[in-house]
Amino acid sequence: MVLKKTRILIIDDDADVLTAMRLLLKPLVSEVVTEKNPSNINFQIESKKFDVIILDMNFNGLINTGNEGIFWLNKIKNSSPETSVILMTAFADIDLAIRGLKEGASDFLVKPWKNKKLIDIVTSLVKKEKTKKKATKSFASISQPIVGESDAMEDVFVKIKKVGPTDANVLILGENGTGKDLIARALHDNSHRKDKPFVKVDVGSLSSSLFESELFGYKKGAFTDAREDRKGRFEAANGGTLFLDEIGNISLGQQVRLLTVLQNRQVTPIGSNESIPVDIRLICATNVEPQVLADEKKFRKDLIYRINTVDITVPPLRDRDSDILLLAKYFVSIYEEKYNKGPFEFDASFIKKLKGHAFPGNVRELQYILERAVIMTDDNELTSEDLVFSTIEKSVQTTAPQTTNLDDLEKNTILKVLEKNKGNISQSAKELGITRAALYRRLDKYEL
Incomplete structure (x- = not known):
């Protein structure tokens, strides 16, 4: 029953080995895929999700004979790090197999193998992975994992690691649907406040009448429907993290009231004359463009400085x-x-x-x-x-350049590529299809 939904990929250039393993494992698992050519590994793991990969350590290839297994193991772990890999080896390759364990393999199997031993190893790895997934799910109810390996996301992860343990206020920027709330939660989970409350408020959806009562609370009798005292979100988050989502959409009047609380670090519930001190770590998020936030007619500069000790931009997909x-x-x-x-x-x-x-x-x-x-x-x-794509979402279209002057077009293109590659000349030159020397000449030409 443990292996019922398991999918296994076996990679070996010996057809007899593939046949024997397939016949042994097929009745126990969901699917067994066999592959003779290790060069097809990327295609296999892109098209299907495998729970276990059984990989031979020696092929009739030209890649450092005796180390092929390590080479292909690294390829697998780069493409599918969560997949368990069992290395198959002859007695003479035990030292190499042990090295493979250090490189990320889950176990190794000695040829000729014993059928019971193979089944026990596969079963053990699948059980271990299921236990790990259950632990992840229980954690995911608190904080959904952030999935990503791209360079753009690596920058985000570095900032979370550096900023998370501090009490610095963070402003998270990014388009709708990029996962700004996950970043906020990750910052909380990486802080010393992780065992304290994490309170999220979509302030952009609060009307003026609800803004103060929702954030600062109220006393019984403060208004018609106030039948009992109620804590505001600032109080509820005391000791922990307060996440104000869509802060770019609040009015100037709401901004003033919020700024006062952040400066004094205390709230006064509606209907009360007593202020209550609050200790919170503030995280805010918005899909509003930075240049809009910089417009003082729409957003107070003193509030921006309060909420934006560090900013994290979540890249679009x-x-x-x-x-x-x-x-x-x-x-x-x-x-x-x-x-x-x-x-x-x-x-x-x-x-x-x-x-x-x-x-x-x-x-x-x-x-x-x-x-x-x-x-x-x-x-x-x-x-x-x-795959049926939503008609609700507007297609992303590249804005056509306003100029047709060749020099201006070239200059703008160079600026965009340099910005994209964070000033890396070699990378930018490669993307532009020119040499480093040619790029330097153009930088000098346009005084960039």
Whole structure:
């Protein structure tokens, strides 16, 4: 029963080994895929999610004979770090197998193997992974994991690691659907306040009449419907973290009231003359562009300084190409369990269509279309036909340049590429298709 939904990939250039293992494991698991050519590993793990991969350590290839297993192990762990890998080795390769364990393999199997030993290893790894997933799920009810390996997300993770343990106020910027609330929660979970309350308020949706009562609380009889005392969100978050979402949408009047509380670190409930001290770590988020926040007619500069000790910009999904497939596998695995379907594999057309979409709705849009795909499909292979993109989201369109002057076009292009690559000359030159020397000449030409 433990192995019932397990999918296994076996990679070995010996057809007899593949046949023997397949015959042994097929009756026990959901699916066994065999592969003779290790060069096809990336294709296999992109198109299907495997629980266990059994990998031979020696192939008839040209890659450092005797170390092929380590080479392909690293390829697997880079593409699918959560997958358990069992290395197959001859007696003479034991030292190499031990090295493989240090490189990330889960176990190793000596040839010729004993059938019971192989089944025991696979069962143990699957049980271990299920236990780990259960632990993750119980944690996910508190804080959903952030999935991503792209350079853009790596910058976010570095900031969370550095800023999380501090009490610095943080402003999270990013488009709708990028996961700003997950970043806020991660900051809280990485702080010394993690065992204290995490209170979220969508301040952008609060009317003027509700703003003060919701944030600062009220006393019984303060107004018609105030039948009992009620703590505001500041008090509720005391000792922990207060997350004010969509703060860019609050009025100037609301900004003044919020600024007063942040300066004094105390709240006065409606209907009371007594102030209550509060100790909170403040995190705010908005989808409003930074230049709008800089406009004093729309947002007070003194409040910006209060809430923005550190800012974290969450990148849109279109800037996280390498994360799309990773996120897709993550969401599909969630919906496999939720709807008791699958396990699913992705065919080439599915992957191509997924990677070719701009995702104006970001991660939220990806999540919803994958849930729909899992619900609607009758097969265990997801194809391009299963991907139906939302008509609600507006397509992301690149703004056409206002100038047709060639020098201006070249200058603007160079500036955009340099900004994208954070001033890295080598990387920018490569992206522009010119040499470093040529790029330096153009920088000098345009006085950049």
